[in-house]
Amino acid sequence: MSQAILDVKPEYPWKLTPKDLVTDFLGALFTLASTLAIVGFSPLKGKLGFAITLIFMAVITTTIMSWIKLDRKAAFNSATTVLVYVTASFVIIALASVLYEIIRLGAPGFSFSIFSNDMSQTASDMPLTEGGLLHAVIGTAYIVTFATLISTPIGILTALYIVEVKGRFAGLVRFFVQAMSGVPSIVAGLFIFALWMIQLGNAYSAVAGGFALTVLMIPTVARTAEEVLKLIPSDLREAGLALGATQWRTVAMVVIPAARSGLITAVILGIARVVGETAPLLLTIGGADAINLNPTQGNMSAFPYYVWKNLLIGSENAISRAWLGVFVLMIVVLVFFTLARYLGAARGGRK
Amino acid sequence: MSAAVVEQKQTPQPRVITTEPRFTDKVFRSVVTSGGLIAGLLLGLIGFFLIYNGFEAIRAAGLSFLTGFNWVDAVPEDGQAASYGVGAMLYGTMVTGILAMLMGVPVAVGTALFLSYYAPEWIKKPMVVVVDVMAAIPSIVYGLWGYFVLMPHAEYWAKLIHKYLGFIPFFDMPAPVFTRSPFIAGLVLAIMIIPIVTAVSREVFAQTPLERIQAAYALGATKWSMIKAVVFPYGRGGVIGGAMLGLGRALGETVAVYTVLNLVYDIRIEVLLSAGGSVASMIVNKFGEADPVELQALMGAGFVLFMVTLLVNFLANYIINKTARE
Secondary structure (H helix, E strand, C coil): HHHHHHHCCCCCCCCCCHHHHHHHHHHHHHHHHHHHHHHHCCCCHHHHHHHHHHHHHHHHHHHHHHHHCCCCCHHHHHHHHHHHHHHHHHHHHHHHHHHHHHHHHHHHCCCCCHHHCCCCCCCCCCCCCCCCCCEEEEEEEHEEEEEEEEEHHHHHHHHHHHHHHHHCHHHHHHHHHHHHHCCCCCHHHHHHHHHHHCCCCCCCCHHHHHHHHHHHHHHHHHHHHHHHHHCCHHHHHHHHHHCCCHHHHHHHHHHHEEEEHHHHHHHHHHHHHHHHCEEEEEECCCCCCCCCCCCCCCCCHHHHHHHHHHHHHHHHHHHHHHHHHCCCHHHHHHHHHHHHHHHHHHHHCCC | CHHHHHHHHCCCCCCCCCCCCCHHHHHHHHHHHHHHHHHHHHHHHHHHHHHHHHHHHHHHCCCCHCCCCCCECHHHHHCCCCCCCCCHHHCCCCHHHHHHHHHHHHHHHHHHHHHHHHCCCCHHHCCCCCCCHHHCCCHHHHHHHHHHHHHHHHHHHHHHHHHHHCCCCCCCCCEEECCCHHHHHHHHHHHHHHHHHHHHHHHHHHCCCCHHHHHHHHCCCCCHHHHHHHHHHHHHHHHHHHHHHHHHHHHHHCCCHHCCCCCCCCCCCCCCCCCCCHHHHHHHHCCCCCCCHHHHHEEEEEEEHHHHHHHHHHHHHHHHEEEEEE
């Protein structure tokens, strides 16, 4: 009896049979061959013609094949499957193109001497071996540090208000913060210009740029921190309160330590969001070619501003400088991005 | 006698049980509340200071601030008065935003479907990273890429569209200048809004009740009929909200649009022509050499942009929150 059961072979009806594989392979071959033939013998030329014909032929082939094999519904299913894969590959191609061009056009100008020079003695048109972007490094460091120092407490307090205190306005604050994450960056710049410069009579400075970035950074920090705090199990809070702790002690000694890496992730995501913002800085920092070590006074430069200025100058070397700036900026952004993901993954892994 | 007094004194008072928060909690709550309210009030402050500084310009122009096509500085020598209107720019902003939605949303929804239902396990994670990295790229990078890399290609595509679809008024071409058109700006914006629309769509798709999906499969549905019958009806609101969130981003985009769009103070329906408008880019464009009067007008323009994006965002968040709660 047991022998008979062991003799039964498990079946996998969903697995592709060799016959299926052969027809699929032939279909793919036909698609490729017909595409090449059409591109070869018709006025459709170039990469675009090839891509469009390939997509078209792939949809046609799979549709007809599944129609013959099964029915109309299967045909629709195959056509949409191909289209979904095509859209996903569009996204990959776009990102690959952006990253590839940044490396191709930005990396050749890269050398470590750019971190020891500024542009005060160098015109943008000079070869890239002259000058550097130390002034932009310092400016961005000041501006982003300042924005982080202000927006971290406000962002985390906002998240605490929504999740822990659950005050009367919690829903309203949450809704406003959500809407704030869609405020155009140029509007943030105009707001700081109106408040800090026109109303309070200050001049361009790194601090003003930091204020503008704060406006953009608060929603990112607050929303991510909110998500993180919501993930903390309420058992922990209840245990803290049951031991007789006040809410303040519970939050400070239990909730915050449990959420620490997540909160750090929130801040890093906020930094990654604002470090490349250009428009608000154009209205608030004034721009400079020389190193300015005083964040509260005088015009300041920054990475995005450096890129922007060289882009507008437009000569060959200036454009190379712009790409170089973008290359360095992308490295900074990706470092923060990877850091945030790494910390986020570590948090998820421990759970 | 004295012993009794001592005994009385030693009787402990019954403990007062109260829900009144302790002093430290009161301090904690007020600090947290004020922090939360600062963030909530910031939105109001932004609106207030923009309208406060731009009110003169808007009052001087009246309704024509919204509908006017001119952005002319005062020239006292010629007796020419200043005339500021954001009408053309507002129209151009809408055109590029809608083009971005038309091109970006289908790709984004397709990508979200791919991630939720089609992708093999091994490609899912890298693909999520791809979308996240796209969201992290600063707009000036897209601007540079759009101008130097995409535009030569897009110009060729625009010529093809004009050649084969030129009979449609939108694709007509009065002058053969195909660079820096609303079409190309829309293309760059489409790529920029794909991450957010994908993220929101994926979130709603993930909330589709599993038993309905399984029910559809059990009735013999193919993957596509399941998506059509279960996923789309359930997630429609979320996808619409995500698309509007993307539209809000596209409307407010500044530097990326500035590099790939030629600003012209005119209303044209030909989207392939090198003439378009964008309120945000116009503000950056005019800001450098603005005198105090023009600055007021720019603040007014910023206020209009702020209100438009806020409206779109409010609506989008409302739709998404409503869908998420159901």
